[in-house]
Amino acid sequence: MYQVNFLPWRQRRDRRRGYFWLGVLLLQVTVLLLALLLVAGQLRHQQTQRQARLAMLGEELTALTSLARRQQQERAQQAMHSARAERQARNVQHNRRYLQLLQRLSSTVPPPLWLTALESDMANGLRLRGLSRTPAAITQFERRLAEMSTLPRLRLAEVVQRDDGLYTFHLVAQLQWGRDG
Template sequence: MYQVNLLPWRACIQRRRAAFWLRLFVLQLVLGLAALMGAYGLLSQQQEQQHQALLALARQQAELTGRYQQRQQAMIRLANLTAQAEQHGKNLAHNRRHLNLLQQLSALLPAPLWLSALESNAHNLTLRGLSHRYEAVTQFEQQLTALPLLRRGQLAEVVQRQDGLFSFSLVAQWGRDE
């Protein structure tokens, strides 16, 4: 037969044993929760650091993008200013050539001859005028072909009008501005 010990000290030992295991279980739960909280804290800290690094990189990218756009705009402005300066130089050279030609033409014009039109394009120069004498027109043509600015000058047409004046048209190769 079984013997049962019903003494109070046995119940006390069992309670202590149960309390021990309960404390051990609670301690394991607390340690597990502490480990989870520590891991969560570390992950949160890592995530915050990565977020701050990402924000810093985004600010840096925005700054670099701004600098790049400023440089692009500066390059465009520089290209525009360079093109304007080149065009201004070409216009200045073109105007100097015209001024030089007009100064030379004023010295070459015989007294009974006057010009009524001067037309120029990239390659040719056309001079139209009137004269009382045909010899003045031919003399002007010869002097015009001797000019270094013009090449292959020739009379395109000479017509005597009803009032006795000779209407003439001279064409010469003008060339390009240099």
């Protein structure tokens, strides 16, 4: 037959065993909660560091963007200044050429001839109008102008004798340096 021992020490042992395993379980849960809290704290700390780094990178980006914008504006201003300087240099060269042309024109005009108009533009070149007492002076003036290297395509467009005996003439020439000056 089966005998049951109802002694109190077995109940105490079973109770102690239950408390022990309950303590182990609570210890495991506590360790697990502490580990989770540590991991959560570490993640929060990393997130805070990343946000601080992101804010710092945003400030650097803003600074670099403004620096790039300033440099771009400076380059645009430099390009504008260099274009203006180049344009001024071309204008100076163009004006110097015109001055030389006018000085040479004044020395090529024969005495019985007067220039009454001098017109110049890029499309039509140089147009000279004047008066002369003799057609020979017009021919002489035309030959002298034809010898000038800056007037390669010179032609006498018109010669008309007026009622008072003077001859009006019209000379047309393409300037060799008119397109680049």
